[in-house]
Amino acid sequence: MLYPCHPVVERIRGMIRASGPPLSPQCCIYKVPTKMFCRNVAAYEPQVVSIGPFHHAKSNLKAMEKHKLRYLESFLGRQRLNLEDLVNAIGEWEKETRACYAEDIELCSNDFVQMILVDGVFIIELFLRSHFGDLLEDSDRILIFNPGFLNAINHDLILLENQLPFFVLERIFHFAFRGLHLENLPTMLDLTFRFFSYHNSQNLTPSFEVKHLLDLLRTFHLPPNPRMKPNIDAEFEFLPSATELHEAGVKFKVTSSTCLLDIHFKNNILEIPCLKLYDKTESYFRNLMVFEQCHYPYDSRILDYVFFMDYLINTREDVDLLVQSGVIVNWLGDTAAVATLFNNLCTDCTIVGSNFYFAHLCEDLNAYCRVPWHHWKAIFKRDYFSTPWSTAATIAATMLLLLTFIQTVCSIISLRK
Incomplete structure (x- = not known):
């Protein structure tokens, strides 16, 4: 038995019927390549809750299955849904849903549809309770009694291997509320934006399609009007470190922009948005980077950003310089840990130099550093006018x-x- 004995589970069994032909969706949920996975297993594995087939029924995650079923029972009762109709509807999407995963899913049809139902309703109910406070129950152990547990769930929901296709969530949501004309009823995308509002630093509006939750978080960091990625014929030359740029006269300044990619260099000032580093930052970036390498290999802007920062940061002196300028807010404690973080993030990752998002910016910085006068002026100011x-x-x-x-x-x- 994949789920604990529960009346709802018993009702689900035997309801699955054969599904129709697939609609040929694009694969968008991947397993982390073994080499990257071994670099930091904890960065890719869920801590408390499994979503989707890759980590389904793992022994260390079984405790959450009872919470999932409790949410499912509340959802069905409140919406007065016919369980058999909902199970049959999900069964019709089975092939379409399976095709979204890069690996063959060995679960039988019954277990697969049951997993999609339980996991999908869990996410929807979690988002609903987070948005509508009056839906919270006294026995709700996730949102009331254990905020740290909720933070762990937030972390698990954005892992690459722990995803459901977003169209599944939208269809279940639509199935549950079809025919109801409720005032101020948000869409599934509205609820998702609200739940992950902390990551939506640019205050984007829910006006675009997403493939899954991690894809949404990636979109939060993209510029609203992105510049075209360059196509550079010449061999690409990467950056000196932050201290080397500083010695050449480059000044670092934190910009008011909330888009990570909004980095500019003008009049010897390199403006970079503020980056706050905390204990989950490595996992956050690693999952985004692997997703881009698998799904957006020629549009890997988050990966390009991390590479840009990696070239700026080689030592703790580079970190100190960026912290002093406000570019980095270090909640990791040790500045050496920040240098280690960026130096390790790009291991086993590759970028195409001719398609690097910050290629022209790096060219401008390198050209500035090659002018001897800029070095002499910087040395003169440092030695004679620094204090x-x-x-x-x-x-x-x-x-x-x-x-x-x-x-x-x-x-x-x-x-x-």
Whole structure:
């Protein structure tokens, strides 16, 4: 038995019927390549809840199945749904749903449809309870009694291997509310935006399609009006580190933009949006990067961003420089941990230099660094005008030298007379 004994489960069994022909959706849910997976297993595996087939029925995640079934029972009772009709509807999408996974799913039809029903309704009910406070129950152990547990669920819902196709959530939601004309009823996408509002730093509106929850989070970071990725014929030259750029006269400044990709260089100032680093940042970026490598290999903008930051950050001195300028907010504690984080993130990942999103920006920075005058000017400012005391000392020394020169000239003139 894949689920604990429960009346709803017993009613589901035997309801599955053969599904119709697939609608040929695009595969969008992948297994993490073994080499990347082994780099940091914890970054890709769910902690408390399995969603979809890849981690289904794992022993360490079984405790959540009771919560899922409790949510399913509440959802069915509140909406007064006919369970058999809902099971049959999901059965009709079975082949279409299976085709969204890059790996063959060995679950039989009955178990697969049951999993989709239980997991899909769990996500919908979780989002509904998060949005409508009056739906919360006194026995709700997820949203009321254990906020840390909810944070762990949030983390699990955005893992690449822990996804359901978003069209499944939308269809179940539509099935549940079909024929009802309720005021202020959000769409499934509205609920998802609300649940993940913390990641929606650009305040995007739900006006686009998404493949699954991780795909939505990726979209949150893309610029509303993205520039075209360059096609560079010449061999691409990557960046010096942050300290090397600083020594060449480049100044770092945090920009007011909330889009991670909105990085600009003008008048020796490199403007970069603020990046807050916390304990789940590595897992967050790793899943986005693997998803892009699998699904958006020629439009891997998050991966390009991480590579850009990786070239800026080699040592803790680079981190200190970016922290002092406000570009990085370090909640990891140790600055060396930040350097290690970025140095490890790009291991086993590849980018196409001719298609690198920040290629022109890197060209401008490298061109700036190749001008000797910029280095000399930076050295002069650092050695003689870096602090008020050194500035005052430099001015005083210059005035003393000037007065000495004037006195010498006057002495020479008087001797000639």
